[in-house]
Amino acid sequence: MRPKIIPADDTKRAYRFYRDVFEFLRNPKDQTTLIVDGQPIKFIKSSKRIELELLVCDHLHEIREHLANNFLTEIAEPEHRFNKKIALRIHDSEGNTVIIEGNEDN
Numbered sequence: 001m002r003p004k005i006i007p008a009d010d011t012k013r014a015y016r017f018y019r020d021v022f023e024f025l026r027n028p029k030d031q032t033t034l035i036v037d038g039q040p041i042k043f044i045k046s047s048k049r050i051e052l053e054l055l056v057c058d059h060l061h062e063i064r065e066h067l068a069n070n071f072l073t074e075i076a077e078p079e080h081r082f083n084k085k086i087a088l089r090i091h092d093s094e095g096n097t098v099i100i101e102g103n104e105d106n
Helices: 011-021 060-069
Strands: 003-010 024-026 030-036 039-045 051-060 079-081 085-091 097-103
Touching: 003 011, 011 030, 011 039, 051 060, 060 085, 060 097
Parallel strands: 003 039, 051 097
Antiparallel strands: 024 030, 030 039, 079 085, 085 097
């Protein structure tokens, strides 16, 4: 995931979104911090909005099923990328754009 600093109007709501939707783990030493790739995610109070990218191993149908289970909808057409990858775009709880890159279905 990059970047690992996420602006939010409500940092607690953003924390819950990333914990619940993307199943990011809590830091075992500090239960109030989420970690991904061994690094902490920082939620900062800001009205600025960004675009961030997540790389996942799942295939398109699995990603879409997961998004539907969390009542999230795509905000653009999927983008085909190099090496049979696909990128979907959603908004997080704070209005940031999250690009989820995974594998195309076979």
